Amino acid sequence: MQNKNILLGVSGGIAAYKACSLTSKLTQAGANVRVMMTENASEFVSPLTFQALSRNPVYIDTFDEKNPQKIAHIDVADWADIAIIAPATANSIGKLANGIADDMLSTTLLATEADVYIAPAMNVHMYAHPAVIKNMKQLEQWNYYFIEPGSGFLACGYVGKGRLEEPESIIDTVVNHQNSKKIQGPMNGKKVLVSAGPTREQIDPVRFFTNRSSGKMGFAIAEAAAELGAEVTLVTGPVNLETKNTSIKRVDVITSEEMYQAMHDHFDDKDVVIKAAAVADYRPKHTFIEKLKKQSGNWNVEMERTQDILQSLGEIKNKQFLVGFAAETTQPLEYGLKKLQKKNLDAIVINNVSSEGAGFEGDTNIATYVNESLNPEEIPLTTKKEMALKLLELILRDLRDDKL
Numbered sequence: 001m002q003n004k005n006i007l008l009g010v011s012g013g014i015a016a017y018k019a020c021s022l023t024s025k026l027t028q029a030g031a032n033v034r035v036m037m038t039e040n041a042s043e044f045v046s047p048l049t050f051q052a053l054s055r056n057p058v059y060i061d062t063f064d065e066k067n068p069q070k071i072a073h074i075d076v077a078d079w080a081d082i083a084i085i086a087p088a089t090a091n092s093i094g095k096l097a098n099g100i101a102d103d104m105l106s107t108t109l110l111a112t113e114a115d116v117y118i119a120p121a122m123n124v125h126m127y128a129h130p131a132v133i134k135n136m137k138q139l140e141q142w143n144y145y146f147i148e149p150g151s152g153f154l155a156c157g158y159v160g161k162g163r164l165e166e167p168e169s170i171i172d173t174v175v176n177h178q179n180s181k182k183i184q185g186p187m188n189g190k191k192v193l194v195s196a197g198p199t200r201e202q203i204d205p206v207r208f209f210t211n212r213s214s215g216k217m218g219f220a221i222a223e224a225a226a227e228l229g230a231e232v233t234l235v236t237g238p239v240n241l242e243t244k245n246t247s248i249k250r251v252d253v254i255t256s257e258e259m260y261q262a263m264h265d266h267f268d269d270k271d272v273v274i275k276a277a278a279v280a281d282y283r284p285k286h287t288f289i290e291k292l293k294k295q296s297g298n299w300n301v302e303m304e305r306t307q308d309i310l311q312s313l314g315e316i317k318n319k320q321f322l323v324g325f326a327a328e329t330t331q332p333l334e335y336g337l338k339k340l341q342k343k344n345l346d347a348i349v350i351n352n353v354s355s356e357g358a359g360f361e362g363d364t365n366i367a368t369y370v371n372e373s374l375n376p377e378e379i380p381l382t383t384k385k386e387m388a389l390k391l392l393e394l395i396l397r398d399l400r401d402d403k404l
């Protein structure tokens with residue numbers, strides 16, 4: 001952050017108070033910070049607070065031109081290396097996604113060529129509204145970078161997703177993302193979405209169905225893609241793994257339904273999507289609120305089908321190179337090829353999970369990679385890390401062939 005010119009856009013939500021701490025932390029980190037507020041934001045926090053914390057004048061009104069030599073909004077737009085909108089309200093996101101420039105912040109955001117980071121904060125239902133989701137997806141496609149809000153108690157009284165990410169975390173995300181852009185590698189400029197781990201399907205508060213997936217293969221792919229210069233989003237089920245490369249955007253989910261939602265939320269702007277997760281095919285038809293007491297005799301749990309996430313992505317894919325995994329214990333090639341075709345994939349990685357050294361939990365794997373040409377390519381026993389690199393090499397080759 002040292003000597004970086006940061007434009008901090010503050011729009012009108014109660015989380016504007018957290019932008020004060022963000023301003024202070026950015027300044028302490030050596031950044032030059034200029035704060036631009038919407039009129040509504042100034043109802044929550046006084047501009048003087050930001051002026052004192054940033055030691056720079058605060059901008060609100062497009063027509064408040066203090067220096068006749070300059071046009072303030074263009075000057076700030078050109079000056080900024082990085083723009084952060086925190087908090088970003090549904091309104092400010094909506095305006096940016098639709099090219100509306102009716103105040104100083106929205107006008108400056110259209111004029112800037114800086115990297116723009118958007119940290120939303122709003123009511124849980126607003127955050128889930130289709131209009132807001134559509135606007136966020138549009139902005140993601142235009143390479144705006146979102147810093148997802150956390151879940152918890154919201155000022156409006158609801159508990160859920162919509163709480164502005166903490167200032168330290170916003171700064172970490174921006175720094176990591178800026179650093180990842182500096183990595184020169186064959187996956188530079190590629191946006192990769194990976195899913196990993198198992199899902200958990202709850203029976204009651206203490207019991208659930210799951211499977212043996214450890215998430216190691218998916219995590220290895222995410223880490224390797226980031227090392228090769230890709231911008232990586234990792235959607236993971238419950239696992240005991242850390243994301244070592246901090247540039248990876250990690251989304252934690254528990255159930256197959258949550259994974260479905262997260263994969264669809266992050267799908268549109270991706271170039272490569274790799275579905276290494278072991279998703280439950282069935283879930284209990286009823287989830288009991290209270291712990292079930294044991295009874296005499298047997299217990300039958302009625303199960304219903306979950307959605308096939310990969311297949312649903314295969315149905316809507318446009319530019320994405322879609323890669324699935326197949327975990328098989330018998331006739332791997334035959335079953336794997338069926339999945340490739342049925343789910344409309346560009347490639348499939350087939351694991352015979354009953355072979356020694358392959359499949360769940362371990363640190364090694366053996367796989368067969370098959371693309372549209374249906375020509376199987378064997379990847380012999382190797383570490384999951386090496387396997388990840390090999391798979392990405394094959395995917396990059398096929399991506400290039402696609403464009404020829």
Ligand code: CTP
Binds near residue numbers: 279281306307308328
């Ligand atoms: N998959 C998915 N959603 C599901 C089930 C599977 O997205 N509900 C994906 C997995 O992430 C994997 C691929 O589909 O990439 C194949 O998963 P696998 O468990 O091998 O096969 P299934 O399609 O579930 O078929 P079956 O259980 O009949 O072998």
